[in-house]
Amino acid sequence: MDIAYLLASNAISREYDKLRDEVVDATVDGLVDSLACALAGVHAPGLAEARGALAHWGTGECSVWGGFGRTSAPFAAFLNAVSMHALDYDDTDDKVPLHANGMVLPGLIADVEEARACCDGRDFLTALAVGVDGAMRIGRAGGPKGSRGWNYSVISGSVGAVLAIARLRRWDAETTVNALGHQLTQTAGSLQSIVDGSLAKRFQPAQMVKNVVMSAALAQAGIDGPRNVFEGKAGFVNLYQDGKFDFDAVRADIERCDLPVDLSLKPYPACRFTHAPIDLALQLHAQGLRLGDVRHIQIxxxxxxVNMVGRKFDHRSAGVVDAQFSIAYTVAVGLERGAVRIGDFTATAIRDERVGAFAGERITIEADEGLPFLGMVPVAFDVELSNGERLAISTEHVGGSPEKRMSAAQLRDKVLDCLDFGRSRVDADALIAAVHGLRDGRPFSSVLQLLA
Structure with missing residues (x-):
């Protein structure tokens, strides 16, 4: 049987009381983090236009988060996924890399709101853990195909989203495989939006999330999809992975649902590949250095x-996505300001002549061929100071990773920054408390009320 049947049967059989405490902790933290990111992004460029465009196609029962009314489940999932991903502040599996919650949560919540808003909080957390685990499992088994131009969050993460809905709906394996098959027929995702720095980048995951909701509806209606989802002649493995896929990575301890523990939460609202360089820039700032003290940084x-975030930065023409995907810009911001926050990625902030000129002229980024091709670490700085002195610093760990996890206080600070930037009326501690209350079986509607 195609491995889709193993994924399906495992997902629908997971139970809350069999999840390890560490998995529940990580799932809760990921949910807090993701909802904060979504509420921060509701006014991001492109979203008002998208809400206006979709409004022509009717209303529905599902909330557009942040107080923007209601629409149908597919469109709510789409718009909420855009806001969650718009600021590039959502979580990452560093080993792929892959955004997990951003692919799983919006569709799952739309499904909850449409059909079962009072579902038990523990049921919801179980479905979310199943989905995140599934997305990461497929991502790690396949590995990114960036050289071919695939956006791996998009093509892999939607598998986890289907599995999460299947668990919540208590489907049988056959219906779940049908939904996975329908999703296969709709899967696509090019990296060109990142290369070109276009706003389409933040809409790509949302397109797949919308398709997940559609796939679930088709499967629920009894319409069959391809059964050989992964191992078929034109299945996931041959089509997206050139036939190279680690099936053992899918099977390994699948019943434990442990991978959410490995998910990294982002301390900075930029591409994950910028995070280790930002960590080092903040280290230099803490030592008392500022832009004026530094002649050149070789990174x-x-x-x-280099492929993702190493392009030369020009603050005169750069857009928001260019800044989010720039080591040079984020390092210059961190060195000068001692923090990298959401407000550093507005059109006004990006035009800062002092920061922009430093990023474009005094930072050089080069690939170290001795490092693993996909590695986020190690990262090394060779710093030449204005007085002629030289410094060499490096890091082996990325902030927010399982090895360097954010504390509860740091996560709360991130939530506060997100809600402030998004001009949200939601209280940070109320949001955190509502999510933590799911562990005690409080209905998910308690969270929905805040999002709406």
Whole structure:
């Protein structure tokens, strides 16, 4: 049987009381983090236009988060997924890389609101853990195909989203495989939006999330999809992975649903490949250095980091996505300001002549061929100071990773920054308390009320 049947049967059989405490902790933290990111992004460029465009196609029962009314489940999932991903502040599986909650949550919540708003909080957390685990499992088994131009969050994460809905709906394996099959027929995702720095980048995951809701509806209606989802002649493995796929990585301890523990939450609202360089920039700031004290920084990173975030930065023409995907810009901001916050990625902030000129002229980024191609670490700085002195610093860990996890206080600070930037009326502690209350079986409607 195609491995889709293993994924399906495992997902629908997971129970809350069999999840390890660490998995529940990580799932709760990921949910807090993701909802904060979504409420921060509701006014991001492109979203008002998208809400206006979709409004022509009718209303529905599902909330557009942040107080923007209601629409149908597919459109709510789409719009909420855009807001969650718009600021590039959502979580990452560093080993792929892959945004997990951003692919799983919006569709799952739309499904909850449409059909079962009073579902038990523990049931919801179980479905979310199943979905995040599934997305990460497929991502790690396949590995990114960035050289072919695939956006791996998009093509892999939607598998986890289907599994989460299947668990919540208590489907049988056959219906779940049908939904996975329908999703296969709709899967696509090009990296060109990142290369071109276009706003389409933040809409790509949302397109797949919308398709997940559609796939679930088709499967629920009894319409069959392809059964050989992964191992078929034109299945996921041959089509997206060139036939290279680690099936053992899918099977390994699948019944434990442990992978949410490995998910990284972002301390900074930029591409994950910028985070280790930002960590080092903040280290220099803490030592008392500012832009005026530094003549040049030579930064050595992996080849994929150069591909993703190593392009030359020009503040006169850069857009928001260019800044989010720039080591040079984020390092200059961190060095000068001692923090990298959401407000550093507005059109006004990006035009800062002092920061922009430093990023474009005094930072050089090169690939270290001795590093793993996809590695986010190690990262090394060779710093030449204005007085002629030289410093060499490096890091082996990325902020927000399982090895360098954010504390509860740091996560709360992130939530506060997100809600403030999004001009949200939601209280940070109320949001955190509502999510934590799901562990005690409080209905998910308590969270929905805040989002709406």
């Amino acid at each position: 050595r990173v992996s080849s994929q980091a």
